[in-house]
Amino acid sequence: MSVSRREFFRKSLAATGVGAGVVAATATKGTAAEQFAGYPDRYGVLVDLTLCTGCRTCEAACYAENHDKDSNRAVNNEYKGNLPKPEVPFDDVTVTHQRRRTSPGAYTVVNRYEGKGAVVQKEGIFKKLQCFHCNEPACASACLVGALRKTKEGAVVYDVDTCIGCRYCMTACPFYIPTYEYEKAFTPRVMKCTFCYHRLAEGRAPACVASCPFGVMTFGKRSELLEAAKERIARHPDRYVHHVYGEEEVGGTSWLYLSPVPFEEVGFQTNLPTVPLGEFTHTALSVVPMVVLLWPTLLGGLYALNRRRDDIAEQEKDTAVDAAVTDAVAQADAKAETKLAGALKKAEKDKEKAVKEAREEASKTTASEEESK
Ligand code: SF4
Numbered sequence: 001m002s003v004s005r006r007e008f009f010r011k012s013l014a015a016t017g018v019g020a021g022v023v024a025a026t027a028t029k030g031t032a033a034e035q036f037a038g039y040p041d042r043y044g045v046l047v048d049l050t051l052c053t054g055c056r057t058c059e060a061a062c063y064a065e066n067h068d069k070d071s072n073r074a075v076n077n078e079y080k081g082n083l084p085k086p087e088v089p090f091d092d093v094t095v096t097h098q099r100r101r102t103s104p105g106a107y108t109v110v111n112r113y114e115g116k117g118a119v120v121q122k123e124g125i126f127k128k129l130q131c132f133h134c135n136e137p138a139c140a141s142a143c144l145v146g147a148l149r150k151t152k153e154g155a156v157v158y159d160v161d162t163c164i165g166c167r168y169c170m171t172a173c174p175f176y177i178p179t180y181e182y183e184k185a186f187t188p189r190v191m192k193c194t195f196c197y198h199r200l201a202e203g204r205a206p207a208c209v210a211s212c213p214f215g216v217m218t219f220g221k222r223s224e225l226l227e228a229a230k231e232r233i234a235r236h237p238d239r240y241v242h243h244v245y246g247e248e249e250v251g252g253t254s255w256l257y258l259s260p261v262p263f264e265e266v267g268f269q270t271n272l273p274t275v276p277l278g279e280f281t282h283t284a285l286s287v288v289p290m291v292v293l294l295w296p297t298l299l300g301g302l303y304a305l306n307r308r309r310d311d312i313a314e315q316e317k318d319t320a321v322d323a324a325v326t327d328a329v330a331q332a333d334a335k336a337e338t339k340l341a342g343a344l345k346k347a348e349k350d351k352e353k354a355v356k357e358a359r360e361e362a363s364k365t366t367a368s369e370e371e372s373k
């Protein structure tokens, strides 16, 4: 799909005519983080960028956890992924110098940023990227068939059997996370980090979190992680930017970040609203299910309209035929009458002629008899 996200939201708002209303509502609502009351015990992960060394162990652990074909339907039809072998072996850390994104072959990537202003990490800042597992995910709101959903554990999971491949989720995601298996002719899937839902459902930390040798990621209840993050900032005010990324962005996310440099310097989007983008996509796309629901009625209406048009045409045809027949009969009658009149006239003339001839013959006979006397 070539529609940019900006264009998508612009068109969505324009389509529903709520653009100005949404902006006004945003200003008076306060933060969405305060509004989201669902799943208070949901899990989260706190990622501390001051600790990451870019070793890619977490990438390797993600692959190890999610490449198994047999475990493709791990929990409640949510698949692990059947991830392909990596193009670059996980012990080659030079790839972290590229600006990699998540892909159909990688739920998570670690990239290096300069981070010149950092108190620590003179050699650069490494950022692990994966799905943020938003509190109120735009991807799920944009999905017409409910193939993506937020679970009570905090994971945003995907059901491949429900997905129709429209890829609206990719357009809606503000973090550019979901990818698509374009190269697969049959049963292509939307691919994104599952938060290791099969582990999460058992209260276990995701594989990448558990694997990190440097304790970069902390797994726990999101509410507690938020407190821990703020305490860490308070204890080391010179080490961290005084903001927890994901606390409020797009209504809050399950994955939270601490950074030693302004977040835009390590590739985070810092211009996102604090309300869930789902409010926009849902509002815009809510008309679509309505169309889907109304479709049978619309089809029925079209059928009835066509039927009525056909009936009228049929009636008009019958009327025209009747008129033509009546006309033809009338014409035939008129012709017949004319013919009859002609025939009668002719018969009269013939009769007069015959009478005249008979009279003439009779007078000739009488004259001849008189002569012979
Ligand atoms: S998060 Fe941990 S495992 Fe992943 S690259 Fe950073 S240090 Fe290595």
Ligand code: SF4
Residues within 6 Å of the ligand: 131, 132, 133, 134, 137, 138, 139, 140, 156, 172, 173, 174, 175, 176, 177, 178, 192
């Ligand atoms: S980061 Fe993107 S894909 Fe992940 S839950 Fe949020 S909107 Fe969905």
Ligand code: SF4
Residues within 6 Å of the ligand: 061, 062, 063, 065, 066, 107, 108, 130, 193, 194, 195, 196, 206, 207, 208, 209
């Ligand atoms: S949570 Fe699981 S699926 Fe997501 S990046 Fe970590 S290991 Fe991969």
